[in-house]
Amino acid sequence: MTTALIYPPTCDPTAPYLSLPTLTAWLRAHGERVIPIDANVEAYDGLLQGDAMTITAQKIRAALKNLDKKPFLDHRDQIHYVRLWEAAEDISWVPKAMDHAVAVLRDRTGKRFFNGPGYEAAVQTVQAGLNLIGAAYHPLSLDFTGYRTPFSLLTPEQIKADAAPEKNPFHDCFASIGDRLALENPILIGISMVFPGQVQPGFSLAYYLKARFPGIHLTVGGPAITQILVRQTPEARTRIMGPFDSAVLYEGEEALLELVQTLSSGKTPERIIIGKTDTRLEQLPAPDFEGLPLDLYFSPELVLPYDPTRGCYWGKCAFCHYGLCGSGTARYRERKIPDMTAQLRALSSRHPCRNFYFSQDAFLPATARALSLALKKENLDICWSSDMRPEKTLTKDCCRDLKDGGALSIALGIESASPRVLKLIHKGIAPETMQAAVKTWPGRHCRGSHVL
Numbered sequence: 001m002t003t004a005l006i007y008p009p010t011c012d013p014t015a016p017y018l019s020l021p022t023l024t025a026w027l028r029a030h031g032e033r034v035i036p037i038d039a040n041v042e043a044y045d046g047l048l049q050g051d052a053m054t055i056t057a058q059k060i061r062a063a064l065k066n067l068d069k070k071p072f073l074d075h076r077d078q079i080h081y082v083r084l085w086e087a088a089e090d091i092s093w094v095p096k097a098m099d100h101a102v103a104v105l106r107d108r109t110g111k112r113f114f115n116g117p118g119y120e121a122a123v124q125t126v127q128a129g130l131n132l133i134g135a136a137y138h139p140l141s142l143d144f145t146g147y148r149t150p151f152s153l154l155t156p157e158q159i160k161a162d163a164a165p166e167k168n169p170f171h172d173c174f175a176s177i178g179d180r181l182a183l184e185n186p187i188l189i190g191i192s193m194v195f196p197g198q199v200q201p202g203f204s205l206a207y208y209l210k211a212r213f214p215g216i217h218l219t220v221g222g223p224a225i226t227q228i229l230v231r232q233t234p235e236a237r238t239r240i241m242g243p244f245d246s247a248v249l250y251e252g253e254e255a256l257l258e259l260v261q262t263l264s265s266g267k268t269p270e271r272i273i274i275g276k277t278d279t280r281l282e283q284l285p286a287p288d289f290e291g292l293p294l295d296l297y298f299s300p301e302l303v304l305p306y307d308p309t310r311g312c313y314w315g316k317c318a319f320c321h322y323g324l325c326g327s328g329t330a331r332y333r334e335r336k337i338p339d340m341t342a343q344l345r346a347l348s349s350r351h352p353c354r355n356f357y358f359s360q361d362a363f364l365p366a367t368a369r370a371l372s373l374a375l376k377k378e379n380l381d382i383c384w385s386s387d388m389r390p391e392k393t394l395t396k397d398c399c400r401d402l403k404d405g406g407a408l409s410i411a412l413g414i415e416s417a418s419p420r421v422l423k424l425i426h427k428g429i430a431p432e433t434m435q436a437a438v439k440t441w442p443g444r445h446c447r448g449s450h451v452l
């Protein structure tokens with residue numbers, strides 16, 4: 001029995017995301033066959049090419065011509081016309097510049113990527129290309145974090161209407177994924193909706209797959225869809241789920257395995273499958289990236305995500321909703337330090353990778369330090385980046401150990417410098433402490449594109 005797991009557009013195509021490799025590892029560890037598909041990077045690999053941009057430019061010219069032929073433009077036409085007219089400025093140069101821009105972003109030598117003006121020009125070209133795609137599929141606004149139309153996601157009917165091929169710039173990519181799936185004949189297709197920008201494209205993909213493979217069970221999971229469904233009535237959930245046969249709420253490992261086993265035994269699964277919120281991290285295998293197109297990411301070198309921890313040890317910020325739990329974020333859990341170093345060693349030797357992104361809600365400084373010391377002791381030549389709270393435990397000695405243990409960059413969560421706001425949002429850290437944590441970071445110098 002085969003399961004296909006798909007990560008839909010639109011989000012960051014510079015590195016794989018953790019959801020598919022985590023679920024793939026768990027299912028494979030239990031003997032299941034899994035095909036992971038990163039539809040996000042595949043879609044952008046197809047769209048951000050000179051030839052594809054030429055077709056996009058032709059669409060824009062044709063749409064302008066059609067509007068020009070009209071004797072009168074109503075308000076909707078006028079908005080469309082302005083969008084096309086603004087995009088038309090770029091259609092003369094973007095298709096010609098796109099292949100070079102993408103080559104700069106993927107430059108394995110790093111020479112062109114780490115050249116400031118060259119990198120900037122490449123980024124501008126890609127952004128202009130995304131804007132052209134949006135204009136060609138007006139009224140779409142598209143980038144690597146968002147996929148919006150004025151009426152996006154307002155109703156299930158609107159979601160279905162927006163899934164039509166003529167409104168969906170990812171349709172060709174979805175059709176090619178469908179061709180591959182037709183050869184594999186999976187029993188289950190799972191779509192992972194992590195970020196808001198993936199919701200409409202994820203539904204569009206689901207509508208396409210359901211029409212093409214009506215007999216294959218289609219499920220959805222991930223933080224974005226969990227947050228949409230978790231507060232709905234059963235009737236509303238059924239309406240919202242549209243083409244999906246089931247949805248997995250919260251953490252997916254055990255729930256997805258149960259779903260595969262239920263389908264394999266010929267039984268009918270529940271529509272809503274409730275996953276855990278306290279999966280024991282030390283029992284999980286390392287993420288498994290086999291089968292993902294690791295050469296395709298828009299980056300000069302491979303950066304793999306890894307999860308030393310999950311959830312948040314603070315868990316009190318008023319604005320926090322990280323998805324895989326009812327509210328706030330999930331309970332904090334950690335892998336064991338020897339497991340972390342062994343898994344990182346295995347991943348870096350299995351793939352040409354020495355750059356890791358520790359993808360988690362908030363990395364406890366003490367754990368980050370213990371891991372850094374272990375990485376140094378084991379002489380593991382890797383670099384890592386992660387997200388932390390600007391704690392007072394980020395002392396000079398601690399930061400020095402992190403750096404010596406491979407820390408390239410740390411994103412510190414600083415939402416406000418106002419004591420009143422910090423109190424209101426239950427941040428639990430004073431402005432002076434935040435300031436000290438930022439200043440403590442040793443020798444603010446550049447290594448590659450990252451600032452230490």
Ligand code: SF4
Binds near residue numbers: 312314315316329
């Ligand atoms: S520190 Fe981050 S993850 Fe933790 S509760 Fe606050 S916002 Fe959420």
